[in-house]
Amino acid sequence: MKVLVINSGSSSIKYQLINMENESVLAKGLVERIGIEGSRLEQEVAGEEFEIEEEIADHEVGMELVINTLTDDDKGVISDVDEINAVGHRVVHGGEYFDSSVIVDEDVKEKIKESSNLAPLHNPANLMGVEVCEELIPEAPQVVTFDTAFHQSIPEQAYMYALPYEYYEDYSVRRYGFHGTSHKFVAQRTAEEMGEDIEDLKIITCHLGNGASVAAVKNGKSYDTSMGLTPLEGLMMGTRCGDLDPAAVPFIMEKEDLSPQEMDEVMNNKSGFLGVSGISSDTRDIEEAAEEGNERAQLALDMFAYRVRKYIGSYAAAMNGVDAVVFTAGIGENAIAMREDICADLDYLGIEIDEDKNDVRGETQEISSDGAEVKVFTIPTNEELVIARDTKELVAE
Numbered sequence: 001m002k003v004l005v006i007n008s009g010s011s012s013i014k015y016q017l018i019n020m021e022n023e024s025v026l027a028k029g030l031v032e033r034i035g036i037e038g039s040r041l042e043q044e045v046a047g048e049e050f051e052i053e054e055e056i057a058d059h060e061v062g063m064e065l066v067i068n069t070l071t072d073d074d075k076g077v078i079s080d081v082d083e084i085n086a087v088g089h090r091v092v093h094g095g096e097y098f099d100s101s102v103i104v105d106e107d108v109k110e111k112i113k114e115s116s117n118l119a120p121l122h123n124p125a126n127l128m129g130v131e132v133c134e135e136l137i138p139e140a141p142q143v144v145t146f147d148t149a150f151h152q153s154i155p156e157q158a159y160m161y162a163l164p165y166e167y168y169e170d171y172s173v174r175r176y177g178f179h180g181t182s183h184k185f186v187a188q189r190t191a192e193e194m195g196e197d198i199e200d201l202k203i204i205t206c207h208l209g210n211g212a213s214v215a216a217v218k219n220g221k222s223y224d225t226s227m228g229l230t231p232l233e234g235l236m237m238g239t240r241c242g243d244l245d246p247a248a249v250p251f252i253m254e255k256e257d258l259s260p261q262e263m264d265e266v267m268n269n270k271s272g273f274l275g276v277s278g279i280s281s282d283t284r285d286i287e288e289a290a291e292e293g294n295e296r297a298q299l300a301l302d303m304f305a306y307r308v309r310k311y312i313g314s315y316a317a318a319m320n321g322v323d324a325v326v327f328t329a330g331i332g333e334n335a336i337a338m339r340e341d342i343c344a345d346l347d348y349l350g351i352e353i354d355e356d357k358n359d360v361r362g363e364t365q366e367i368s369s370d371g372a373e374v375k376v377f378t379i380p381t382n383e384e385l386v387i388a389r390d391t392k393e394l395v396a397e
């Protein structure tokens with residue numbers, strides 16, 4: 001059975017074609033910098049890599065390019081889309097509807113659409129991925145896996161906002177949390193690396209990508225997480241502002257004469273690294289500019305590290321301790337200096353990283369200093385594998 005997995009982030013599409021008999025990856029690729037200058041597709045088949053540089057304006061163009069590349073006579077890995085037996089998709093917001101993966105039907109699509117205003121950078125792209133596959137791979141059943149599912153275990157005291165209670169009852173306004181598939185996967189991998197039972201551990205998982213969130217995973221369950229009703233709360237991100245005084249929102253709307261939609265656009269698309277630096281949403285561009293002496297780029301990096309550090313401290317407090325901290329996703333796996341900055345001044349918690357061990361990108365590695373009380377790891381996330389397993393299971397039923 002061959003499963004195609006589509007993982008659309010806000011600026012990327014990651015995909016894998018997996019042979020589920022032995023979970024071997026037949027092809028693996030990444031469309032990155034969607035809508036940003038320098039967009040490209042990178043694909044690896046049997047250890048051989050190639051790149052297509054093209055203007056990829058949006059996720060629809062990206063999805064079509066993925067399917068054309070997989071079936072390409074030269075570069076592809078299958079001769080026809082019929083060889084794909086099922087497709088699994090990441091969907092970011094499941095609202096209160098879904099606490100596990102499901103097979104796609106009209107009702108599921110309708111509910112994904114309904115939750116779109118709560119994940120405006122993601123759900124529309126996720127749904128479009130489903131629709132492109134319906135058209136181009138019509139025979140394959142499709143499954144969706146939700147970012148929100150793992151966080152359903154968060155206790156009430158952590159998921160409620162201190163607003164009038166009716167807003168929860170009437171509109172389901174509460175913390176949902178995102179990147180759940182990734183937080184769950186890396187927490188499990190951390191326990192394996194430590195040779196411990198996850199039930200006995202307090203783990204802080206830092207998923208730092210274009211979208212970024214931190215989770216407190218206590219005894220194998222999500223206990224709290226930094227994203228909220230939408231993927232806007234919490235850390236500063238590529239183009240998202242993260243935490244701010246809610247009173248700043250109506251204040252700015254009044255000053256700038258902005259509608260709710262326009263303000264939403266400012267906070268989701270024009271803030272974060274991009275807004276503070278005025279340069280780019282991509283940490284690589286910001287690091288380069290900071291090295292050349294750009295002060296706002298340096299400020300953006302400092303703000304990001306500081307905020308991650310504050311969340312680590314607060315989740316250690318929330319769980320009454322921490323056994324391990326793990327870094328994952330684009331920034332977490334690759335930005336060496338950023339991991340060092342985040343972990344600076346956390347020694348009071350027993351968190352100290354080793355400069356030599358930390359000199360690593362995209363690999364599973366323990367990076368804490370010898371003898372440090374808290375183990376720190378970098379672990380590449382693999383949302384695709386989790387989605388493929390769920391897809392196989394549901395399609396087989």
Ligand SMILES: Nc1ncnc2c1ncn2[C@@H]1O[C@H](COP(=O)(O)OP(=O)(O)O)[C@@H](O)[C@H]1O
Nearest residue numbers: 009011012209210211282283329330331334335
């Ligand atoms: N080598 C690198 N060094 C620093 N940052 C990197 C590196 N590679 C990727 N990144 C950062 O990771 C981000 C993408 O992370 P990713 O987890 O793929 O995000 P998403 O899934 O939200 O699209 C990029 O925007 C960039 O900021």
Ligand SMILES: CC(=O)OP(=O)(O)O
Nearest residue numbers: 009010178209211231
């Ligand atoms: C939920 C979210 O922010 O996802 P991503 O990091 O893929 O943008």
Ligand SMILES: [Mg+2]
Nearest residue numbers: 008009209329
């Ligand atoms: Mg992602």
